[in-house]
Amino acid sequence: MKQREPTTKVPYNSKNEVDIISNLPGHIIDKILSHLSLRDAVRSSILSNKWRYKWVTLPHLVFDNQSVLVSTQDQTLVKNKLVNIVDHVLLLHAGPIHKFKLSHRDLQGVSDIDRWVLYLSRGSVKEFILEIWKGHRYKLHSSIYSYQKLVHLELFNCLLKPPSNFNGFKSLKSLDLQHITMDQSEFEKIIASCPLLERLTLMNFEGFGLLNIRAPSLLFFDVGGVFEDVSFVGTFNLAVVSIGLYVNNGIERNLGFGTGNLIKFFACLPHIQRLEVQSFFLKYLACGIIPGKLPTPCLDLSYLSIRINFNDMEENMAALCLLRSSPNLQELELLARTEEQNTAFGAPNIVENFPSFSFSQLRLIKIIGISGIKQELNFINFLLLNTPVLEKMTVKPASTDSGWELVKELLRFRRASMFAEIVYLDP
Numbered sequence: 091m092k093q094r095e096p097t098t099k100v101p102y103n104s105k106n107e108v109d110i111i112s113n114l115p116g117h118i119i120d121k122i123l124s125h126l127s128l129r130d131a132v133r134s135s136i137l138s139n140k141w142r143y144k145w146v147t148l149p150h151l152v153f154d155n156q157s158v159l160v161s162t163q164d165q166t167l168v169k170n171k172l173v174n175i176v177d178h179v180l181l182l183h184a185g186p187i188h189k190f191k192l193s194h195r196d197l198q199g200v201s202d203i204d205r206w207v208l209y210l211s212r213g214s215v216k217e218f219i220l221e222i223w224k225g226h227r228y229k230l231h232s233s234i235y236s237y238q239k240l241v242h243l244e245l246f247n248c249l250l251k252p253p254s255n256f257n258g259f260k261s262l263k264s265l266d267l268q269h270i271t272m273d274q275s276e277f278e279k280i281i282a283s284c285p286l287l288e289r290l291t292l293m294n295f296e297g298f299g300l301l302n303i304r305a306p307s308l309l310f311f312d313v314g315g316v317f318e319d320v321s322f323v324g325t326f327n328l329a330v331v332s333i334g335l336y337v338n339n340g341i342e343r344n345l346g347f348g349t350g351n352l353i354k355f356f357a358c359l360p361h362i363q364r365l366e367v368q369s370f371f372l373k374y375l376a377c378g379i380i381p382g383k384l385p386t387p388c389l390d391l392s393y394l395s396i397r398i399n400f401n402d403m404e405e406n407m408a409a410l411c412l413l414r415s416s417p418n419l420q421e422l423e424l425l426a427r428t429e430e431q432n433t434a435f436g437a438p439n440i441v442e443n444f445p446s447f448s449f450s451q452l453r454l455i456k457i458i459g460i461s462g463i464k465q466e467l468n469f470i471n472f473l474l475l476n477t478p479v480l481e482k483m484t485v486k487p488a489s490t491d492s493g494w495e496l497v498k499e500l501l502r503f504r505r506a507s508m509f510a511e512i513v514y515l516d517p
Contacts, residue, residue, distance in 0.1 A: 146182050146184050147185040149186055149189065150188060150189040151179060151187055151190050152191040153172070153179075153191065154191065154192075154193045154194055165196070172197060176202070177202075180209060186214055187210060188216045189215070189219075190210055190217070191218075191219040192220050192221070198222065199226065203231070204231040207231040210237070211237060215239060216241045216242070217241060218242070218243055219242075219243075219244040219245075220248065223246070223247070228247060229248070230245065232252075235252050235256045240262050242266075243259065244264075244265075245270055247268075248269075248270050249272070250267075250270060250272040250276065251272065252279065258280065258283025259283070260284075262284045263288045263307075264287075265280075265281075265289070265290050267295065268294060269293070269294045269295075270294075271297045272298065273298065277295075278304070284305070285307065286307050287308055288307055288308060289308075289309065289310040289311075290308060290311050291313070292315065293312075293314045294315050299317045299318040299319075300317065300320075301320040303323065303325060304322075306326070306327070308327065308328050309328060309330065310329070312332045312333075315334075316335070317335065322355075322358035322359060324358065325359065326358060327361060329361060329362060329390070332365075332368065333367065333368065333371050334366075335373070335374050350381070351376070352381065352384065352411060356388065356415075360386060361390050363393070364392070365388075365393070365412075367395065367412075369397060370397075370427075372396055372398055373402070373405060376408040377404075380404065382411065383411055389417065389418060390418070391418065393419075393420065394422050394423070396412070396423070396425070398427065399430045400460075401430065401465055409424075413449070417450065417451070419451060420451050420452060422452060423455075423458070424456070424469070425459050426488065448506075449473075449480075451479065452479065454480075454483075455484070459487070460496075461487065461488050461489070461492065462487065462492035462496045462499070470483075475503075475505070477506055477507055480506070480510040481507070482512075483510060485513070486517060489517050490517060493514075493517075497514055500514065
């Protein structure tokens with residue numbers, strides 16, 4: 091038999107592996123570092139001489155729980171370690187900083203933040219994110235208002251007080267303010283002085299209750315909180331709106347001239363495509379005169395989500411007005427405010443006497459949190475009778491108490507669409 095020749099083993103040379111890493115093109119190294127947390131990017135400096143100082147040129151600096159690991163419960167030690175890490179990185183950093191994010195679960199509003207905000211004002215930061223997760227509102231250092239290259243600004247648990255000479259963020263396209271405190275006039279000034287603003291998120295705010303939004307470039311608006319009124323001026327490009335009023339104050343406002351909140355709210359929203367009416371905002375829209383349909387229909391509206399008290403006659407009328415004013419609606423979601431329905435008197439059957447009309451584009455309907463009361467079933471029956479192209483209606487009750495009776499009622503209803511499928515989901 092022919093003997094097999096012994097194979098020659100090539101000895102492992104760790105230097106060869108290091109050379110492969112060392113000889114990567116600079117743009118490849120930059121790409122790799124951009125996908126690492128700041129902690130791992132700093133640790134990559136041990137790979138080779140070429141990698142040693144690469145991390146100091148990173149344009150995106152993110153200090154969060156993933157980047158900064160603190161293994162102690164002592165708040166003083168946590169604070170000192172966080173401050174030392176940020177100081178160390180900023181001291182060694184070379185080149186522009188385009189993004190700065192400070193969001194650590196153990197972070198409190200410390201005076202060192204003022205120093206970092208001031209330091210960054212000398213550069214060209216385009217994205218600034220500050221989230222204070224503990225303690226009182228942090229009063230933002232005035233130098234933040236000189237960030238004229240800002241494209242995205244995100245603040246959490248902060249107190250805002252712009253200086254008198256503040257002229258706005260001329261490049262800002264996205265603004266996210268959550269758990270913030272500021273004055274009414276200062277809020278309006280900031281919004282109005284950002285001519286390129288496209289996205290605005292506003293959650294849990296204090297110091298003002300009138301949402302006067304003057305933003306001609308605005309495309310996306312998401313708001314949730316306690317406020318008295320909301321109005322849009324020149325927002326003719328606004329396409330996506332999610333709005334929630336967190337309290338049921340039950341105040342009937344003196345609207346004057348017979349104009350209700352529904353007409354006022356949609357006056358500057360001619361091209362809205364997606365609308366979410368959350369919490370008690372439908373009650374706000376139902377204040378004043380409720381027309382059968384809006385003067386100008388929402389021709390572009392394809393998605394509508396409404397949280398509704400089916401036992402409230404005005405809310406039913408407001409919801410029907412929205413539906414009748416949305417001829418191209420394709421997807422509808424109705425979420426019952428069951429906690430109110432259980433204590434309220436039953437409303438009359440509004441849909442029975444409402445002028446019939448066909449939802450010629452409506453294909454998907456979701457109805458969530460219902461309890462099987464008569465008003466809910468009347469609304470469901472109305473929808474099924476007026477949706478000729480309906481493909482699926484999903485129904486999810488609030489509890490299993492009346493589940494079987496609800497199923498029997500749903501199966502009994504006639505449907506305008508022969509292809510409509512009713513899907514019952516357990517709560």
